[in-house]
Amino acid sequence: MTTFADLGVDQDILDALAHKGIVDAFPIQEQTIPLSLPGQDIIGQAKTGTGKTFGFGIPVVQRLGAHPEPGVKALIVVPTRELAVQVYEDMDLLTQGRATSVVAIYGGKAYEGQIEQLQAGAQIVVGTPGRLIDLAGQRLLDLSNATEVVLDEADKMLDLGFLPDIEKIFQKVPTVRHTQLFSATMPGPIVALARRFMSNPIHIRANDPDEGLTQANIRHLVYRAHSLDKDEVIARILQAEGRGKTVIFTRTKRAAQRLVDELSDRGFNAGAVHGDMSQEARERSMAAFKAGKKDVLIATDVAARGIDVDDVTHVINHTIPDDEKTYLHRAGRTGRAGRTGIAVTFVDWEDLHKWALINRALEFGQPDPVETYSSSPHLYSDLSIPAGTKGRIVTAPRREPREPREATSSAPREERTRTRRRTDRPAAGDATSTDAAAAPAADGAAARRRRRRRRGGGGASAAGGETAAQA
DNA sequence: AAAAAAG
Missing domain, CATH: 3.40.50.300 (P-loop containing nucleotide triphosphate hydrolases)
Known part of the structure; x- marks a missing residue:
């Protein structure tokens, strides 16, 4: 088994990983890190859940050096806000032992904290396209020194919905840079498109192409x-x-x-x-x-x-x-x-x-x-x-039998089905169930919420619309 | 066509 130490990863990063019990490298990490550390552009493809984030993250952190100047040097773009949070956490872990700070820039949240962290000199930005472009447009985010660029879920970032934003972002980062694109799925046409944003990239597939992309486990x-x-x-x-x-x-x-x-x-x-x-x-x-x-x-x-x-x-x-x-x-x-x-x-x-x-x-x-x-x-x-x-x-x-679900014309048929099922259904405390008394108490909040939804204009018209669509 | 992504 190859360890991260074997791949030439710096000691402080090894320590940060070891602190989480991570010592051995996954195949995608083993194959891309030695190429990426010296600056090779990479299209990295590996199955879901096999370590792509550290695959691109470790080279990003290491290439910035142990004491980078304040200011954004690296940009990681992801398709959803929750993924921004997660990748932020991974990058934060990798930088534990060095004077590098990471900030997550995404929408739906107050600007204040994000801007403060940028002004405090964060070097690594993880973000979603909308807020990145927003802040860059307001001159609150300077990407002109971001020589490390990563598109995570790269095929998604390059598909029709995101491509215009991604093009804007690439216009704001230096032309001479290190670019990494990672995803489990990389359709041929997307790889061809991706080359526009990269220089002589190597396409690494951590698995045998004949093997397919589905996870054996x-x-x-x-x-x-x-x-x-x-x-x-x-x-x-x-x-x-x-x-x-x-x-x-x-x-x-x-x-x-x-x-x-x-x-x-x-x-x-x-x-x-x-x-x-x-x-x-x-x-x-x-x-x-x-x-x-x-x-x-x-x-x-x-x-x-x-x-x-x-x-x-x-x-x-x-x-x-x-x-x-x-x-x-x-x-x-x-x-x-x-x-x-x-x-x-x-x-x-x-x-x-x-x-x-x-x-x-x-x-x-x-x-x-x-x-x-x-x-x-x-x-x-x-x-x-x-x-x-x-x-x-x-x-x-x-719990107690529930009231009829909806007062629409579709209700009678659905009710009939439900009633019949309820009678031939095994009792709640069947072989796989534990003591009913140990079960969570009836959730009054949930019931109230459901009633509110049903009463509400949106919910009512929604039910009506579905009924009409079925007819 | 839906969902996501700025507000």
Whole structure:
């Protein structure tokens, strides 16, 4: 096993890593760091959860030297605010032993603290495009000496939504610089585009291209979803033995909010992250999930990339992602740093073509997904994690029967289904459940929130709109 | 088309 010391990493950085128990390098780090330290431009590609951040971060810190002058010398651009926070923390760790300071620059937060840290002379900036350009435009952020530039999740940063911003940012940094682009996914056309911003880059793939991009330690399960039953099936998965933390992805912000309210009502310890929440609430959710105060995170694709929480055992795609790249990144929230994980995907009837695309692109070679109901016993048994995996038994016994969900024209049909299911469903205290008395108390706040949502203009028109769309 | 990213 190659250690970071073998790669020529400075002693103070080795000490900072060792303090966290990190001594050995992952393959991507082993392959890129020796090239990157002397200034080689790098396109670094490696599977999810295999150490890309330190792969680019260590050379950035080391190349600035032990005592860099005050002022921004390095810029790391990421696609989401939460990833900015996380990469900031990693960079902060690497700089523990030297006089280099790091600042996170992203939106949804007060300007004040960020500007103060810049004026105090921070040398490394980690940020999202909007706020970076905002501050640069106000002359509060000077990028003219940023000779180290990194695009994390580089293919995302170079796609249509971000490209104009990225072009603006590259205009503000020196032409002579060291540029690193990292991602698990690097489609050919994006690599070609990336070369515009780099000089003679080397494209390093830490894995054999024939091997594909899927993680061997992630088990993928796919089911045809029965839409009226999905919440129930997901609740069942959340009761599975051996489950650690779970991330559930939805296609829309509204679906994420609905699901977190629903699961909270059912007694699960769930939080959400999506773009309709305040930044403060987003960060609170993430922190609670990382700390284990919540063990279910419901998210839009804002959390699909980069987010590193080390004991996520399950990823559930409540809605199938649009393409194979998003699938790979979402699934990659589990199975990190050599651990095992399970990715469960529900495919709605109208999304079968998306599954066909992903199945082909990732060479899963799966047959068409089978339909599943909350009553299918095989689903439950399929969802036990292999022996040896650490995990907790989490239960969420059903509380009092709930009131009818919605007073819309779709209610009668849904009610019928629910009522029938409730009767043939196993009792709350079945074999996998612990004592109901140990369960969390009824969450009055959640119920109030749900009622408020239902009453609110947005919620009511939303329900009406969905009903109309079904007709 | 949705989500993300400035306010």
